[in-house]
Amino acid sequence: MACVFRIGNTENRxxxxxxxxxxxxxxxxxxxxxxxxHHGVPRMPPRTSxxxxxxxxxxxxVSGLQD
Numbered sequence: 010m011a012c013v014f015r016i017g018n019t020e021n022r023x024x025x026x027x028x029x030x031x032x033x034x035x036x037x038x039x040x041x042x043x044x045x046x047h048h049g050v051p052r053m054p055p056r057t058s059x060x061x062x063x064x065x066x067x068x069x070x071v072s073g074l075q076d
Contacts, residue, residue, distance in 0.1 A: 017047040 014037055017026035026047075029037065039046075 012050055015049060015051050016043070019045045019047070022047045
């Protein structure tokens with residue numbers, strides 16, 4: 010089951026933005042200045058018994074601190 014992942018700009022939640030169609034198991038990785046862009050899933054497909062409505066988000070950051 011696919012869903013839409015939207016990545017926009019750093020100024021506001023409006024245009025310009027790009028919609029990516031992601032299938033189950035797909036991964037989006039972005040960093041540097043792109044990490045400041047508004048992003049998210051604007052809509053999820055309807056829930057069915059065969060396809061539960063689940064999305065996961067993992068955020069990793071490098072602190073730059075020295076031991």
